[in-house]
Amino acid sequence: MEKVKKEKSIIGQINDMSHKMVLMLVMPIFLSLVLMLVYAGKYSMAISRMETIASLKPIVAEEIPETAWNIISGRDTIEKSKIYGRLHIVDEVIDEVTGKTGQENRLSLIVAGRTMKTLEKYVDQIRDNINAEVPVVENEAVLEEIREVSSLVDSMLNDYIAAEIASTGRMSGTLKGVIIATAILEAVIVIAALWIRNRSMKKTAAFVRTPIENLEKVAASLAEGTLDARIRATEVTELRNLTTQVNTMADRLETMMKKSVEDERNLRKAELRTLQAQINPHFLYNTLDAIVWKAEAEDKDEVISLTSALSDFFRISLSSGADWIPISQEKKHIEGYLKIQQTRYRDILRYEIDIPDEIGNYYILKLLLQPLVENAIYHGIKSKRGGGTIKVSVRLDGEDLVFSVKDDGAGMTPYQMDQLKERMKKSQPNSVSESSGGFGLVNVNLRIRLYYNQPNGLNIESDSSGTEVSFRVPCRTREGILENESISG
Known part of the structure; x- marks a missing residue:
């Protein structure tokens, strides 16, 4: 033993x-x-x-x-x-x-x-x-x-x-x-x-670096599709929760991959969850790489901050298996993600989050905003010389909630807009590859249409001054979905 x-x-x-x-x-x-x-x-x-x-x-x-x-x-x-x-x-x-x-x-x-x-x-x-x-x-x-x-x-x-x-x-x-x-x-x-x-600093660096490297290896294995990869228990307090969350994520990924679905609707949900989860290992791999770099530079405050943000990010991503979470949790999820990304792209990325506290108790389908923010970073801000700003906002309009992710990045040409809209018309999530661009947008568009049972998903407007992606969904309360759906408090 x-x-x-x-x-x-x-x-x-x-x-x-x-x-x-x-x-x-x-x-x-x-x-x-x-x-x-x-x-x-x-x-x-x-x-x-x-x-x-x-x-x-x-x-x-x-x-x-x-x-x-x-x-x-x-x-x-x-x-x-x-x-x-x-x-x-x-x-x-x-x-x-x-x-x-x-x-x-x-x-x-x-x-x-x-x-x-x-x-x-x-x-x-x-x-x-x-x-x-x-x-x-x-x-x-x-x-x-x-x-x-x-x-x-x-x-x-x-x-x-x-x-x-x-x-x-x-x-x-x-x-x-x-x-x-x-x-x-x-x-x-x-x-x-x-x-x-000098000896103590080397020992401390190794004390932090070794478990992070183990996390990085497992994350790389998960990114490559080896879903049975697991992380050994670590003696580092700050990494204990992250290790548990990553192993839990891997367990859930493996469970979802093996789960059979009874009808086409459940099959689509499972496929969408798989595509959604496939984003996380790549993000984890890159973030852990940044944490290792910070640890080697002996920047303990940044290591602790990034590790805590990453732990919160995956905790909310998992949400105990729930599909619906409060808007306040989605806000915290986006804040953690943007904080991590700003650390990686410090010189080019700025962001604003405008989500009023009074609508924080409404529930939405989880992980709708993060793919949109990710798309704004990789296809908008990174493509613009000098970087730019991302603004995430939510407002209450009657019985609906209106979500918006806007950036002042490079924008899209009319041809690119037409291509993206054509891909978003597809009904199967596996019809779009991650490398083809717009992967996150198509995924979110399909999930909104499927879970909210509405014909329209995302509304996209883009030109040379930037891109705004928005969507409108009905307000949902905890009581309204408790009978038929799993939720996270």
């Missing part, structure tokens, strides 16, 4: 590739950004610690010895000088910075903090001497000790700042190395991403 492959979407394939590419390119950038932010934070904190310690130097080296001299000389008192407040501020700041400093640089601050305790003891000694009213000479000796200790603490603070500068320099070098390494890694990843992108 054949293993069923997991269904995949064309857009999903492309999105997966895009997400992988983005992830590969963003990760090193994100990593380098995080590292730079971390090192920048460390650098900022180091600068902040150095600024804080530097702010203590004037207090230790100048303010404390000067305040001690003012106390000894009698210019100030212990209480008013607030010398202990200065000592405590220096102690607290040193303790705080020591807690934020790494092990390699905190030794100088620890020793400085302990030395500040010695400095405080000398201040205590001056206070005690003053209270004991000892000679000033003894306090002057203590003052010299204070100056020496203050100078020592100042030197320790300088050592700490120097160590922090050296550490910051090493940090800067490390950051530079990280940036260089990240840049190299980014370059390597970009190269790898480009390589992966």
Whole structure:
């Protein structure tokens, strides 16, 4: 038993590739950004610690010895000088910075903090001497000790700042190395991403091209008359419905070819359906060829648009076996067909569709307009230098619907008009070959006369300015034909 492959979407394939590419390119950038932010934070904190310690130097080296001299000389008192407040501020700041400093640089601050305790003891000694009213000479000796200790603490603070500068320099070098390494890694990843992108694009192209080529082969087989040709199930989501519709079309074609008819009227209907269906494989073959070309050009949007339009085209063509469909469906069918043809003949084909929504619920025999539009393209627009415009319109006239397909193409000569009218008088659909021209017009003319049971089918007017093909049929509602005919909602 054949293993069923997991269904995949064309857009999903492309999105997966895009997400992988983005992830590969963003990760090193994100990593380098995080590292730079971390090192920048460390650098900022180091600068902040150095600024804080530097702010203590004037207090230790100048303010404390000067305040001690003012106390000894009698210019100030212990209480008013607030010398202990200065000592405590220096102690607290040193303790705080020591807690934020790494092990390699905190030794100088620890020793400085302990030395500040010695400095405080000398201040205590001056206070005690003053209270004991000892000679000033003894306090002057203590003052010299204070100056020496203050100078020592100042030197320790300088050592700490120097160590922090050296550490910051090493940090800067490390950051530079990280940036260089990240840049190299980014370059390597970009190269790898480009390589992966090329492989993924080739894989995606093959992923789309292979099932389309299978569709093209089956369509070619159907065009050649091999009605037992079928398409294998595809894993491409966008082609699943199209594959199903084509296989269904082939099944119906084969069924209709084998079906026997009981009377001449049913025989003519079967023959007309066969002729009608023979148009589709040729159209499918050419359209799939265009889709393959778009896929090879990696134009995914156009591939998806054409594939969807083609799927809608065949879905309405089949209409679940119904002969009658709403005008709104016929309109959608024509829009899909013209959209596909405009893609193939972009520079020469323009079109307009004027079908009011209020008549969309009336029913008509399906596939009356498409052969007329096809005839206008191949025998009118393509034959005119510079291309032209096709206008499809429907209007309500009393109890009738009037349909018109008009082009400003090359038109027909009087001789060609006479030949076409002569062929349209034939009662057998197989009396006109596709290569003889007017095949679609004759087919539609016969179907209108047969299904609507009226003597006249198409009305054709043509000159050098273009051709207009029109027909008039009675309005039909769903309820009016439900009892005797199969219809499509």
